[in-house]
Amino acid sequence: MKLAPSVQAFVLHFGEMGSRWGINRTVGQIYALLYLSKDPLHAEEITDTLGVSRSNVSMGLKELQSWRLVRSQHLPGDRRDYFSTPEDVLEIALTLLEERRKRELDPTLTLLRQTLMEQPSDQVEEHAHERMQQMCDLMEQVSRWSHDLQELNPKELQRLLLLGSAVPKLLKMKDTLTSVGGKKKKSGTGSD
Amino acid sequence: MKLAPSVQAFVLHFGEMGSRWGINRTVGQIYALLYLSKDPLHAEEITDTLGVSRSNVSMGLKELQSWRLVRSQHLPGDRRDYFSTPEDVLEIALTLLEERRKRELDPTLTLLRQTLMEQPSDQVEEHAHERMQQMCDLMEQVSRWSHDLQELNPKELQRLLLLGSAVPKLLKMKDTLTSVGGKKKKSGTGSD
DNA sequence: AAGTAATTTCAGTAATTTCTGAAAAAATTA
DNA sequence: TAATTTTTTCAGAAATTACTGAAATTACTT
Numbered sequence: 001m002k003l004a005p006s007v008q009a010f011v012l013h014f015g016e017m018g019s020r021w022g023i024n025r026t027v028g029q030i031y032a033l034l035y036l037s038k039d040p041l042h043a044e045e046i047t048d049t050l051g052v053s054r055s056n057v058s059m060g061l062k063e064l065q066s067w068r069l070v071r072s073q074h075l076p077g078d079r080r081d082y083f084s085t086p087e088d089v090l091e092i093a094l095t096l097l098e099e100r101r102k103r104e105l106d107p108t109l110t111l112l113r114q115t116l117m118e119q120p121s122d123q124v125e126e127h128a129h130e131r132m133q134q135m136c137d138l139m140e141q142v143s144r145w146s147h148d149l150q151e152l153n154p155k156e157l158q159r160l161l162l163l164g165s166a167v168p169k170l171l172k173m174k175d176t177l178t179s180v181g182g183k184k185k186k187s188g189t190g191s192d
Numbered sequence: 193m194k195l196a197p198s199v200q201a202f203v204l205h206f207g208e209m210g211s212r213w214g215i216n217r218t219v220g221q222i223y224a225l226l227y228l229s230k231d232p233l234h235a236e237e238i239t240d241t242l243g244v245s246r247s248n249v250s251m252g253l254k255e256l257q258s259w260r261l262v263r264s265q266h267l268p269g270d271r272r273d274y275f276s277t278p279e280d281v282l283e284i285a286l287t288l289l290e291e292r293r294k295r296e297l298d299p300t301l302t303l304l305r306q307t308l309m310e311q312p313s314d315q316v317e318e319h320a321h322e323r324m325q326q327m328c329d330l331m332e333q334v335s336r337w338s339h340d341l342q343e344l345n346p347k348e349l350q351r352l353l354l355l356g357s358a359v360p361k362l363l364k365m366k367d368t369l370t371s372v373g374g375k376k377k378k379s380g381t382g383s384d
Numbered sequence: 385a386a387g388t389a390a391t392t393t394c395a396g397t398a399a400t401t402t403c404t405g406a407a408a409a410a411a412t413t414a
Numbered sequence: 415t416a417a418t419t420t421t422t423t424c425a426g427a428a429a430t431t432a433c434t435g436a437a438a439t440t441a442c443t444t
Contacts, residue, residue: 004317006307010324013303019430020296022212024402035327036320043421053404058422079412079419089326093334104212111205115198125196128228132202134281135227141353142285148357156360161333163363165340168348170362171355177369211400216432235391245434250392271389271442385444392439401430409422414415 001049007036011050022103026052027060031085034070040082068095090154090161101146105139112136193241199228203242214295218244219252223277226262232274260287282346282353293338297331304328 003011011032018028029050034041047057061083064070069092072081086092112132120126149157163170195203203224210220221242226233239249253275256262261284264273278284304324312318341349355362 004313004320006310006312006317006324007320009303009307010320013300017296017300020214022214026403036323038316038319055405055422055424056403059403062422081421089330093330104209108205108209111201115201118198120198121196124230125198127230128196128199128202131228132198138281138285138353141356144356145353148359151357152360156363159363160359161330161337164333164336165343167352167359168344170366171348171351174362174365218432246390247392247394247435248433251433254392273391388441388443390439390441393437395434395436397432397434399430399432401428403428404424404426406425407423409420411418411420413418 001045003049010036023063024060026050026056027063030057030060031064031069034064034083035085037084040073040075040084042078042080042082044080046083067099069099088154090157094150094157097146098150101143105143105146109136109139109143112139193237195241202228215255216252218242218248219255222249222252223256223261226256226275227277229276232265232267232276234270234272234274236272238275259291261291280346282349286342286349289338290342293335297335297338301328301331301335304331 011029014032015025015029018025021028023031029052030046033046033049043054043057043061046061047054050057061070061072065072070083070085072083074080075082086095112135115132116129116136120129149160152160203221206224207217207221210217213220215223221244222238225238225241235246235249235253238253239246242249253262253264257264262275262277264275266272267274278287304327308321308325308328312321341352344352
């Protein structure tokens with residue numbers, strides 16, 4: 001398959017960015033190609049288009065499926081697997097967020113929780129544990145955000161995305177409204 | 193410097209996670225060591241503790257400084273550079289977020305914007321451009337979130353982090369309050 | 385300015401990751 | 415079941431990335 005110049009450029013770019021994103025060049029290129037393609041592609045087509053080996057494509061597709069960024073399907077009257085990416089970019093972003101949480105955050109969170117069960121045995125270790133506690137708390141909050149985002153429906157998510165820096169304003173607004181009685185800010189009502 | 197078992201485990205873990213985070217093992221270990229250390233360390237100390245070469249530590253520190261995750265300072269009466277990480281984990285997280293945006297998002301955003309200036313020349317390219325437009329829009333929103341978070345003061349940021357899934361509730365609350373007049377939801381007032 | 389301590393650079397080597405081609409396995413059809 | 419098509423596996427080759435030691439540079443002291 002001959003690619004239009006802009007498509008070609010995008011595919012190559014994704015390949016190069018791959019290393020920054022924790023995937024290799026071929027995996028990046030395969031994803032880009034599938035993302036831009038109107039119709040699902042079979043492995044042979046990807047192989048020809050990218051000019052890499054069939055086995056490399058096979059491994060790349062496997063990895064992309066493990067990230068849940070690519071799905072396979074069958075077309076009637078054709079024995080081959082056809083591959084495609086989800087349509088909705090928001091869905092894609094959520095998947096990416098969750099997979100990265102699993103791979104980049106969870107293992108560390110597990111180690112930190114384990115470690116923090118133990119008692120520090122001297123001054124140095126005590127300070128280290130305090131630092132680990134801080135990191136653990138933060139990672140848990142970030143992790144929770146990630147989980148919570150997965151629960152939202154597309155409408156809510158889209159709104160939240162558009163909100164951006166307006167969130168603190170919203171918080172101030174809430175403060176103003178919920179403190180009408182004149183209570184000082186300190187009382188701990190906040191969460192539910 | 194002999195490390196306490198839990199500190200040792202954390203340092204090694206960071207080293208292994210490094211490859212998932214886009215840094216190498218030594219860089220990960222150096223960061224972990226500095227993060228847990230009560231006092232700033234000089235390069236020789238890091239070299240001895242980690243058992244890697246002095247030059248490797250030098251390169252690692254340089255990279256961590258390019259990420260703005262490590263700072264150097266001088267102690268009176270000592271010619272050596274001393275290195276440390278910022279105290280505040282929230283500040284660290286913001287720095288990380290911004291650097292990752294710069295490295296992982298901005299280059300692609302630049303390419304997409306350039307490409308989308310051009311006119312697609314056929315059907316296939318037209319579909320591809322629609323997909324690129326979707327990705328571009330999403331990346332711009334994410335990028336804006338990242339920028340906006342940088343502006344918040346620590347208090348606001350901490351509140352936002354704790355909020356999590358309560359945000360949609362807050363949005364619903366806002367809707368209820370701002371539509372008291374009885375207007376239908378469609379009118380575009382939202383942003384300022 | 386000369387001498388010393390600390391740091392950086394960089395060419396070469398080591399280690400790791402990516403990729404390929406061939407063979408095996410799995411899936412489908414006859 | 416045998417033949418055919420498609421996919422996966424995997425050992426070794428190629429490419430890339432990480433690391434070291436030696437030399438050069440920089441920063442400081444006398």
